[in-house]
Amino acid sequence: MSIRTIEIAVGLFVAAGLAALFMLAMKVSNLANYTGDDGYEISARFDNIGGLKVRSPVAASGVRVGQVVAIAYDSDGYEARVTMSIDPQYDKFPTDTAASVLTSGLLGEQFIGLQPGAEEEFLKAGGEIELTQSALVLEQIIGQFLYSMAEE
Amino acid sequence: MILLDKLQSLGHKSLSSVQRLGRGHVFLLKVLPAMEGMLFRPSLLIRQMYSVGVQTLLIIVVAGLFVGMVIALQAYNALVDFGAEDSVSVMVVLSLLRELGPVVTALLFAGRAGSALTAEIGLMKATEQLSGMEMMAVNPIERVIAPRFLAGFISMPLLAAIFSAVGVYGSYLVAVELLGLDAGAFWSQAVAKVDLYHDLGNGMIKSAVFGFVVVWIAVFEGYDCVPTSEGLGRATTRTVVHSSLAVLGLDFVLTALMFNE
Numbered sequence: 001m002s003i004r005t006i007e008i009a010v011g012l013f014v015a016a017g018l019a020a021l022f023m024l025a026m027k028v029s030n031l032a033n034y035t036g037d038d039g040y041e042i043s044a045r046f047d048n049i050g051g052l053k054v055r056s057p058v059a060a061s062g063v064r065v066g067q068v069v070a071i072a073y074d075s076d077g078y079e080a081r082v083t084m085s086i087d088p089q090y091d092k093f094p095t096d097t098a099a100s101v102l103t104s105g106l107l108g109e110q111f112i113g114l115q116p117g118a119e120e121e122f123l124k125a126g127g128e129i130e131l132t133q134s135a136l137v138l139e140q141i142i143g144q145f146l147y148s149m150a151e152e
Numbered sequence: 153m154i155l156l157d158k159l160q161s162l163g164h165k166s167l168s169s170v171q172r173l174g175r176g177h178v179f180l181l182k183v184l185p186a187m188e189g190m191l192f193r194p195s196l197l198i199r200q201m202y203s204v205g206v207q208t209l210l211i212i213v214v215a216g217l218f219v220g221m222v223i224a225l226q227a228y229n230a231l232v233d234f235g236a237e238d239s240v241s242v243m244v245v246l247s248l249l250r251e252l253g254p255v256v257t258a259l260l261f262a263g264r265a266g267s268a269l270t271a272e273i274g275l276m277k278a279t280e281q282l283s284g285m286e287m288m289a290v291n292p293i294e295r296v297i298a299p300r301f302l303a304g305f306i307s308m309p310l311l312a313a314i315f316s317a318v319g320v321y322g323s324y325l326v327a328v329e330l331l332g333l334d335a336g337a338f339w340s341q342a343v344a345k346v347d348l349y350h351d352l353g354n355g356m357i358k359s360a361v362f363g364f365v366v367v368w369i370a371v372f373e374g375y376d377c378v379p380t381s382e383g384l385g386r387a388t389t390r391t392v393v394h395s396s397l398a399v400l401g402l403d404f405v406l407t408a409l410m411f412n413e
Contacts, residue, residue, distance in 0.1 A: 003195065010201045013209060017310025020317035021356070028245045028320060028342040029352050055347070 039066055039085035040125035044099045044112075049080045050135025052101055052110045058084045060114040065090040068112065084112060094119040100133035110135060176372045183301055183371070186294040196299040204265045204300065205307030209314070211260055216315035219252055220244060220322030228331055237333060241342040244323040249346065249355040250411065253316035255403050258362035261308055262395040266370035269300055270391040273374025274384040282375075297371050304370070308363025309356050316355070354410045358403065365402060366395040
């Protein structure tokens with residue numbers, strides 16, 4: 001077999017490998033809607049975050065606007081402190097925006113839902129959301145339900 | 153007396169395996185600096201890429217297609233009870249990118265390319281071609297070993313990517329064309345759940361590590377074999393067994409490091 005055929009075959013092989021990598025990146029991974037690290041970070045404190053994780057989505061009206069980048073426990077306020085990175089194109093959340101930990105579907109993964117308020121000023125990088133609502137913990141709800149049943 | 157004999161043979165075996173391990177690392181330290189010779193002779197590398205990479209392509213494509221189709225069928229059967237059959241693509245893509253792509257490719261690569269490398273180098277040693285090169289002041293490590301090593305190391309991640317991509321299309325064929333799932337939901341579910349760096353990136357790192365280990369074991373077994381027909385046969389078997397075990401063991405370690413949140 002001549003050198004030329006071998007080189008063409010190897011060239012095709014490398015091109016096919018790179019094309020496969022490209023296809024995987026574009027078609028089945030989140031490269032297309034990858035937000036990167038250039039978003040601005042805001043934080044919020046919750047009494048209970050339930051099953052929220054780092055990289056959980058942050059959504060407003062159901063549209064993904066960012067993701068959770070850090071979760072820490074604040075032992076001074078006995079609260080969970082969640083830092084989220086918001087896409088720079090969504091920079092108009094009023095300062096009285098409310099954040100709540102929601103569940104997609106009945107038993108799906110948890111995410112942060114943002115509900116814009118009415119203030120004229122907007123949240124900036126490093127800003128903090130004051131109005132928060134904790135995750136609904138199924139055990140607590142069942143517990144309350146049983147308790148109210150017992151009272152009746 | 154028999155006890156002493158047993159003890160001696162145990163000691164001998166452990167010493168010789170430690171010795172082999174040491175020879176393997178010394179060998180690696182000799183091969184790595186010889187890589188720079190590749191810069192001046194790219195044709196050596198291309199020829200090896202052909203025999204290591206291109207000739208392994210067929211088995212990789214066929215295996216990837218069938219693995220993807222089988223997981224799609226199994227995932228559909230398991231998920232349809234929960235009404236979650238749209239998540240078939242998530243299950244297929246994640247298992248291909250994270251585990252099956254790198255691992256199955258490495259196992260096939262060890263069987264197809266690794267054993268051929270060992271046999272080729274071992275036969276060169278048995279027919280004294282390697283010593284012949286040394287006599288002519290040609291460094292066999294630079295001329296024979298390094299191109300094969302580098303070709304295997306480059307080919308493995310490419311083969312794993314091709315395996316995963318073909319597998320994804322195989323599962324698309326089964327899920328969308330055969331079982332009638334929605335094509336849009338198939339792709340969008342995968343996009344929503346698969347992360348570029350965490351899943352695809354880590355899978356590629358895995359396949360590069362596996363490629364390095366498999367090709368290292370393969371060329372070392374060939375270079376270190378007993379230069380007889382029996383020794384050559386044993387070395388080829390050892391290549392396949394050791395590199396398969398190394399891949400499976402390393403896979404656990406890498407998975408524990410990468411995906412343990």
